[in-house]
Amino acid sequence: MLDERVKPLLSEAWDTATMPPGIIGSLAPLGLMAPEGVSEEEADSSLYKGFRSYVLARTDVSVATVYNAQAGLFRATVRLGGSPEQVAELDPRIKRFDLTGVFALTEPEHGSDIAGGMATTATRDGDEWVLDGRKRWIGGAVTADVLAVFARDTADDQVKCFLVPRESEGVRIETITGKVSLRPMQNADFTLEGVRVPESARLQRVDSWRDVSKIMGTLRADVAWIAAGLQAGALEAAIDYVREREQFGRKLAGFQLIQEKLARMAGNAVASLGMVVQLSELQDRGVFSDANSSLAKMWVALRARETVALAREIAGGNGITMESGVARFFADAEAVYSYEGTHEVTSLIVGRALTGASAFV
Incomplete structure (x- = not known):
């Protein structure tokens, strides 16, 4: 299909x-x-x-x-x-996709430091909450029915989450243009100015950043799996290309240097798949660890960068055009490398688990 x-x-x-x-x-x-x-x-x-x-x-x-x-x-x-x-x-x-929604956490001035730097606020007013702030890089916001907005409660300084209808008064959404990665994915900036939602729109089990972290801890594994999948796609695209492309009177598939690059790509792809399978098997046994999911996301996304670069080399100039599928994977690996925890942040989570000392500032 x-x-x-x-x-x-x-x-x-x-x-x-x-x-x-x-x-x-x-x-x-x-x-x-x-x-x-x-x-x-x-x-x-x-x-x-x-x-x-x-x-x-x-x-x-x-x-x-x-x-x-x-x-x-x-x-x-x-x-x-x-x-x-x-x-x-x-x-x-x-x-059923009868209700569509998005995860609105990051802000224009706060990405990796969102835990302590979140500037979007929520103020209780009787049976309602008033939301003010800005969010950035929110994928799917332009078409979603509701926005799951994380905001800091002005009363207790703790993070809460609210389901805000996209067409609420005071919500302004603008698509981010000019991206070189994930181009078909519609990311957006949006602003909330005096947006009112009822208490019933607040998710009742999000009362602190600890609760947000639990949600994110289950999602980082998904990104590691995406990083593994894109490597498989890049490898397939590169193989398809070299089987058809001729240079110096024969198919590229028969050149030693090409096969060496493909072999390295295959090694990365197989090792990455093995790591994410092991991570998921642990989680399915009830072993959830920020260090484990961060390690998988960090390492597999790093391998993905190398894998897609090799695919781009194999395809030569055609590796930056839609003539092959290589270009999409090459560009998209950069986004995966950064989202849901940058390489640096995920490495610090792993380092903290290894040493017992936090290097976050």
Whole structure:
């Protein structure tokens, strides 16, 4: 299905920096969050969700990212942050894509330091909350039904989360243009000015940054899986290219230097897959560790950078055009390397676990 319905849309999606409705239109009916014949326990497993991300990213990283904005970021926020009543009401709608939403955490001036630097505020006013602030890099915000906005409570200085309808009075959203990675994925800046939401829109189990960290801890594994999947996609694209491209009177596939690069790519891809499988198996046994997920995200994203660079070398000048699938993976690896924890931040989480000493400033 991905090859038949999604891949043909990708070159135009990249050129126009738009996400064709046919992509989600093809994926949503498949019910990948709760597939037929798969038990609820299996569908909720880290391993199942990981391979779902892997297969989507193997096709295209923007496709995996836009799907995970709903199935990963938004759904996890509601399921882990909402009350039992909120989860019972909202989760079935999220699975069906009847209610779409996004994870709005980062801000123009606060990315890696968002835990201590969050400037968006929430002020209680009777049975309502008043939200003010700005958010940046929010994927899917321009089309989502609701925005899961994290804000600092002015009363206790703790982080809370609110489901804000996109068309609320006081919400202004602007698509970020000029991106060189994840071009089809519509990231946005948005501003909240005196936006009022009822107490019922507050997710009842998000009362501090610790609660936010629990949500994010389950999501970093998804990014590591995406980084593994994009390597598989880049390897496939490079192999397809060298089997067709001729230089010096023969196919590139028969050159020793080309095969050496492909072998290194394969080694990275296999090792990365092994690491994320091990991470998910640990999580499915109840072993959740920030250090483990950070290590996987850090290392696999770093390997992805090397893998896509080798693919780009193999494709030569054509590796920066849509003539091959290589260019998309080459550019998108840069975004994956940075989001959901930069290389530096994830390495410090690992270092803290190894030494017992925090090097954060």
